Amino acid sequence: MIKAVPKPLEEVLDLVKDFTKVLIVGCDGCVTVCEAGGSKEAKVLASALRLYFTQAGKQAQIDETSLTRQCEKEYLAQLSDKMDAYDAVVSLACGCGVQYMAEMYNNKIIYPGVDTCFLGVNEERGLYAERCQACGRCILAETGGVCPIARCSKRMLNGPCGGSDQGKCEISKDVPCGWELIYERLKTLGQLDRFEKPVDPKDWTTSRDGGPRTIVREDLRI
Amino acid sequence: MSVTTPSKLQKMIASGNFAVTSEVGPPRSADGAVIEHKGNLIKDYVDAINVTDNQTSVCRVCSLACCIRLKLMGLEPCLQMVTRDRNCIALQSDILGAASFGIHNILCLTGDHQHFGDHPKCANVFDLDSIQLIQTVKMMRDEGKLLGGHEFAVRPQMFIGAAANPFAGPNVAMRVSRLAKKVAAGVQFIQTQCIYNLDKFKEFMKLMVDRGLHEKVAILAGITPMKNVGMAKYMQKRVPGMDVPDDIIRRIGGVPKEKQAEEGITLAVEQIQELKEVEGVRGFHIMAIEWEEKVQEIVERGGLYPRPQLA
Ligand code: SF4
Numbered sequence: 001m002i003k004a005v006p007k008p009l010e011e012v013l014d015l016v017k018d019f020t021k022v023l024i025v026g027c028d029g030c031v032t033v034c035e036a037g038g039s040k041e042a043k044v045l046a047s048a049l050r051l052y053f054t055q056a057g058k059q060a061q062i063d064e065t066s067l068t069r070q071c072e073k074e075y076l077a078q079l080s081d082k083m084d085a086y087d088a089v090v091s092l093a094c095g096c097g098v099q100y101m102a103e104m105y106n107n108k109i110i111y112p113g114v115d116t117c118f119l120g121v122n123e124e125r126g127l128y129a130e131r132c133q134a135c136g137r138c139i140l141a142e143t144g145g146v147c148p149i150a151r152c153s154k155r156m157l158n159g160p161c162g163g164s165d166q167g168k169c170e171i172s173k174d175v176p177c178g179w180e181l182i183y184e185r186l187k188t189l190g191q192l193d194r195f196e197k198p199v200d201p202k203d204w205t206t207s208r209d210g211g212p213r214t215i216v217r218e219d220l221r222i
Numbered sequence: 223m224s225v226t227t228p229s230k231l232q233k234m235i236a237s238g239n240f241a242v243t244s245e246v247g248p249p250r251s252a253d254g255a256v257i258e259h260k261g262n263l264i265k266d267y268v269d270a271i272n273v274t275d276n277q278t279s280v281c282r283v284c285s286l287a288c289c290i291r292l293k294l295m296g297l298e299p300c301l302q303m304v305t306r307d308r309n310c311i312a313l314q315s316d317i318l319g320a321a322s323f324g325i326h327n328i329l330c331l332t333g334d335h336q337h338f339g340d341h342p343k344c345a346n347v348f349d350l351d352s353i354q355l356i357q358t359v360k361m362m363r364d365e366g367k368l369l370g371g372h373e374f375a376v377r378p379q380m381f382i383g384a385a386a387n388p389f390a391g392p393n394v395a396m397r398v399s400r401l402a403k404k405v406a407a408g409v410q411f412i413q414t415q416c417i418y419n420l421d422k423f424k425e426f427m428k429l430m431v432d433r434g435l436h437e438k439v440a441i442l443a444g445i446t447p448m449k450n451v452g453m454a455k456y457m458q459k460r461v462p463g464m465d466v467p468d469d470i471i472r473r474i475g476g477v478p479k480e481k482q483a484e485e486g487i488t489l490a491v492e493q494i495q496e497l498k499e500v501e502g503v504r505g506f507h508i509m510a511i512e513w514e515e516k517v518q519e520i521v522e523r524g525g526l527y528p529r530p531q532l533a
């Protein structure tokens with residue numbers, strides 16, 4: 001799932017301090033799971049903003065709501081009656097949700113309330129880790145199910161580099177070396193022969209290098 | 223190993239003599255005289271001079287410009303090239319540029335992550351990795367072809383090198399496997415990581431010899447003299463993938479401060495003597511980091527001087 005963290009309160013305050021009617025919109029999708037931008041976080045942020053405005057002696061109306069998903073028009077449309085009542089909206093969805101809301105409500109100021117970070121897993125509550133960079137052509141079948149693009153700091157396809165040290169990446173003792181993980185997994189699977197075969201340069205056109213990406217599924221389009 | 227390129231380094235290796243290479247680090251300014259000075263310091267003691275490519279991710283004069291300068295001085299440069307900063311268009315373009323000046327040695331590296339350097343906030347590229355760079359240079363040389371498919375007539379005559387670190391994780395056997403992969407990609411010579419743990423290096427070389435890999439690639443053993451005990455400790459603790467045994471720290475630290483540099487040189491010389499006896503070692507790569515003036519002494523005392531003059 002997409003992982004995000006709430007933006008620091010000061011940053012959000014700075015964005016909205018000059019408005020008097022602000023709507024906070026949570027998203028019940030990914031950002032709820034990582035507790036960055038769900039309905040609960042929308043409530044917390046709204047209370048914090050109310051407190052700020054009260055203490056600053058300013059009159060302001062801060063409301064909050066949450067949508068099932070902000071990356072779908074049907075759910076965003078549920079805001080259509082409310083939007084006119086606000087000067088600005090803070091969306092707590094991932095970057096996709098924020099943008100999609102801005103597309104639909106073209107004349108409204110829409111601010112992001114979270115920093116969208118990566119595609120990852122919940123290792124523990126409050127501990128999320130990246131696993132995929134959506135390269136558009138998955139090679140996990142060749143790498144023992146461990147992604148070298150997301151988990152090697154140099155996205156090497158023929159690692160590990162000479163900086164891997166006791167299972168850790170050269171960039172930090174807190175980062176596991178993705179290639180050591182690949183090596184160990186291939187060993188477990190009895191596929192170490194893969195390891196000695198050079199992997200050709202990757203075609204990056206399906207990744208961000210190919211420009212903004214679109215999926216057209218003719219089989220699904222009516 | 224036969225001579226297949228105009229590289230003088232390849233010729234030296236093929237002659238059966240121990241080859242000697244060293245490296246110079248370009249300056250962090252536009253001062254071209256630095257490389258000229260460093261090149262002159264070591265030129266009579268080595269067969270080829272590596273120029274590092276923004277090493278440890280610190281921005282410096284580019285390796286290509288310095289290699290051209292050395293070439294114009296009549297010396298034998300080895301172009302170090304990392305894949306961190308340039309995509310395959312820029313890499314291949316630089317390889318063609320180097321070859322157009324008669325540069326015949328290249329060292330293919332992935333490069334340190336930029337996190338270590340003076341621009342930790344920059345983007346990185348890593349379009350290719352070191353092994354894919356080896357494949358690319360080989361294709362350009364042997365097939366006259368670019369990765370994009372364009373075919374051309376005047377090919378870069380490169381003697382292809384890479385690095386190997388026998389001491390990095392997870393174990394020596396995997397490090398041999400990865401080197402086997404570099405050989406499969408087309409590497410012809412290897413300059414190793416600085417060697418301080420000789421037992422581990424010998425274990426690595428034994429596995430290489432058992433697989434016959436030492437016949438397919440020339441191993442130049444990496445030697446870096448310690449300047450003082452502080453450097454030894456720093457390397458042990460802070461440089462990932464570096465293996466500095468405690469007895470080295472004790473030895474350098476065991477002599478008075480003003481004698482530590484001398485002890486470091488003596489240690490390097492002893493390492494060379496010992497490594498000469500290790501099967502598969504074809505020469506030495508002396509990395510005297512910002513201490514190029516000591517290369518002469520190490521080469522002389524290591525019994526590697528005078529350098530054989532090959533026709
Ligand atoms: S190979 Fe590509 S799609 Fe597969 S996990 Fe890695 S980044 Fe994601």
Ligand code: SF4
Pocket residue numbers: 151152153154155156159160161162163164165168169170171176177178179180
């Ligand atoms: S240490 Fe491992 S994860 Fe880090 S850059 Fe090297 S190969 Fe990649």
